[in-house]
Amino acid sequence: MSNNKKNSISSGFYKEPVPHITPDSPFASMMERFRFAAEILELNEGVFKYLSSPEKVIMVSIPVTMDNGDIEVFEGYRVIHNSILGPSKGGIRYSDDVTIDEVKALAAWMTWKCAVVNVPFGGAKGGVRVNPKELSQNELERLTRRYTSNMLDVFGPDRDIPAPDMNTNEQVMAWIMDTYSMNQKKTETAVVTGKPIILGGSKGRKEATGRGVVTCTLAALSKLRISPSKTSVVVQGFGNVGSVSAQLMYEQGAKIIAISDISGGYYNKDGINIPAATQYSLTNGFSLEGFDGAEKISNRELLELECDVLIPAAKEDQINKDNAPNIKAKIISEGANGPVTANADKILEEKGIMIVPDILANAGGVTVSYFEWVQDRHGYFWTEERVNRRLNRLMRESFDNLFMVSEKYSITLRQAAYVYAIDRVATTLKLRGIYA
Template sequence: MTTLSLPSYIDPAHTGPWGMFLEQLDRVAPHLGPLAEWLDTLRHPKRCLVVDVPVRMDDGRIRHFEGFRVQHNLSRGPGKGGVRFHPDVTLSEVMALSAWMTVKNAAVNLPFGGAKGGVRVDPKTLSTPELERLTRRYTSEIGTLIGPDRDIPAPDVNTNEQIMAWMMDTYSINQGSTQTGVVTGKPVSMGGSLGRRDATGRGCFVVAREALKRLGRPLTGARVAIQGFGNVGNAAARIFHDAGAKIVAIQDVAGTLHHPGGIDPHALLRFLDGDPRRLTAYPEAGVIDNADFWSTDCEILLPAALEHQITADNAPRIRAKLIVEGANGPTTPQAEDILDAAGCTVLPDVLANAGGVTVSYFEWVQNASSFFWTEKDIHDRLDRILSEAFQAIWELAAARRVNLRTATYIMACSRVLQARAQRGLYP
C-alpha cells in the first residue's frame, strides 16, 4: 500500500496552534448565551491562501518557498495582521495567529477583522537582494487579497520596516498608484507612524501597570524576566526599566542572562550592536541554563518570543505572580490551569500585546487622512485605549468569576458574533 505524504502545511489532527485556539473557543462557549449559535463562524477561517514563492537566488538557482495569507474573520472590518518569515511557519500556525488577531482587534474595539501571513524561510540565510525578491514575489502572490480596505499586513517575527516598504512599493506598482495604507509598520518617511516600532512593548507595559494597580503591587522595584529580546522584548525591557522596574533575566536565541541586581537594557542593546548572538558575552550579567529561566525569582514574567513556550511541563516552576504575554499564544490552556491554581495572573496575548495593532490602526487612519500625529499623541491615545479595554475586561472577569483570558474572549467574541449575526447570511 502506498502512503500519501500530505503537504507540510496540513494539520488534520489540529494538534498545533490552531488546535490551541479551538480549545480556547470551547472554554468561552458556555459564557456567550444565544450568540454561541454563531461560534462555529470562528472555528472556520473565512479564507486561506497558500502560494508558491519562486525566487532566483544570487547564484542563479531558483528556490521555491511556501507562503500563506489567512483571513480569519472580516465581520467587523478589513483584515489586519502581520507577516512573519520563519522556517517553521505552517498553515496551522498562521490560521491560529489570524484568529488571535480577530479576538485581539475586537477586544480593544478596533474596526478590523483578523488576518495573518507568513513565508516558510529562514531570512538569515538570504542576502538582502534575495530577501527583497522573496518579499516582492510573496506580495504579488497575495495581492488578490490585500488592500487598504481589504486586508492590511504589518511586521511580525523576522519582518520589519524595510520589508513593509518593499511590500507597499510592490503593491503600489501593481495598482498603478501609491497606496500607503496597504501595510502598516512602514518607515516614517513613507507614511509610517511615530511610535510604531515600540508599540507592542509599550502596550505590554501599559496593561501590566494597570494590572499591578488592581493587584496592589508596586511597579517600582518589581523584578521582570523577559523571554525574547527582539522588537517587543527589548522595547518592553526599556520601558519597564525606565519606569523603575528591575530587569533580572533576559532570554533570547543565544541563551539566558541573569542578574538579581538588574540588567540595563539600554546598555545591553549598545553591547549587542544588532547581533543577538553576542547576548551571552555581555559582561554585566551572568549566564544561566535556558530551562532555569522559568524559575527565575521575579514578580513579572514576559514571554515575547514564539507560541507554545509555557506548557504543563514548565508552568509549575514559574514563580512570577503576573505573566504578560508579549508573544502570540505563548501559554497552553493546560499550563494556564496550573498558573490559575497557583494564584498567578495571566494577561492574555489578545490584550497584552495589542499595542502594536492599535498603533497600526493609528497609522492606517493617518494614511487615510494624510494628517499625521505627534509621538505624544500616539502614546496618549494608546494608553487611553488599552487602559479602558483593560478596565472593562477586569470588571467583566470579576463579574463572571473567570480569568482574564476568558473575560477577554467573552468580550471579543460577543462583539464579533453580534456583528456576524446582524450582517446575516448572504444566500
C-alpha cells in the same frame, strides 16, 4: 444556562474537532479557549461554526530567480480568519518552519486581538516558508514582490492589510507597498503598516507592542496594589518587544532581575542595567552573548525565577504543563503570541497567578498599526507623544473592560478576553446577518 444549551454542548458541536488540526497545535489551543467562551456566551451552533472557521485560506507558489540564475520555489500563505469588524489585519512572517496550521491560529488570534482593543479590523496572518538569512537582499526583494503579486486580489487598504512579523521589517513592507502601488497605478500607502516613516509609517510603531505590554503590566500591578518601584521583573526574549518592555519597566523604577535571548538567560538579583544591556546587544550583533552585567542561566531557569512580573516575549509554548508548576511570578504579561499553552492555564490559575493574555498584552502593535492606517488615509501624521498617549489610554481602557468581565463571570483575564472579543464579533455578525 438553559438545559437545551447544556445538552447541545455535551452532545458535541462545541467539542467537535476542527478538521485537519493536530491536537497539540497552536490552533487547537486557541480553539480550546474559544469553546470555553462560546459556552459562557451560549453561542448559537451556526455562529460557533462560522467564527471557528477561516473565511479564506490562500496558498501560493513563489518562484524566485536566485542570484546564481537557479530557480527556487517557495510556499506562501495568507489566512483571512474574519472580516466582520472591518478589513482583515495581520503580519507576514518569513520562517522555514512556518506552517498553515500556525498561520491559521495566528489569524484567529488577530481577530480576537482587534476585538479586545476595539480596533475596527478583522484578523489575518501570512507567511512564507523560507529562511531569510540564506537569501541575499536582492533575492529577498524578488521573493517579497512575487508573493505580493500573487496576493494582489487579497491585499488592499479596504480588504486586507499586512504588517511586519517574524523576520520581516520596514523594508519588506516598503517592497509590498511599492509592488501593490505599481499594479494599482497609484501610491497606496495604507495597504501595509509598519512602513518606514518617510513612506507613511507612524511614529511610535516600533515601540508600540512593548509599550502596550508595559501599560497592561502596570494596570495589573495596580489591581494587586504592588508599586512598580518595588517590582522585580523577568523578561524572556530581548528582541523588539522584550527589550522595549524591559526598558520601560526599568524607567518605571522596577528591578529587572533577568533577561534572555537565543544565547541564554542572564540573571542579577540586584537588577540589570537595561540601557547597558541594550547597548551591548546593539554593538554585539543583536546578541547578549558575553554580557558581563549578569550571571548566565538557562532559559528554563529564567522562567522559573521568583519574581513579581514575568514577561515571556520570545516564542510560543514556553510555559506548558511541565514547567507551569514551577512558575513563581505573581503576574505573567504575554508579550509573545501563545507563550502559555492551554494545558498550563489551569495550573497557573490554581497557583493564583494573574495572566495578562497575549490578545490584550501585545495588542499595542496592531493598535498603532490602526493609527498608522488612519494617518495614511487622512494624509495627516501625529506626533509620537500623541500616538503614545492614545495607545496608553486605549490599552488601559481595554484592560479595565476585561477586568470587569472577569469579575462578572468569575473567570480569568484570558477567559474574559475571549468572552469579550467573541461576544463583540458575534454581536456584529448578528446585526450584519449572513449575505445569501
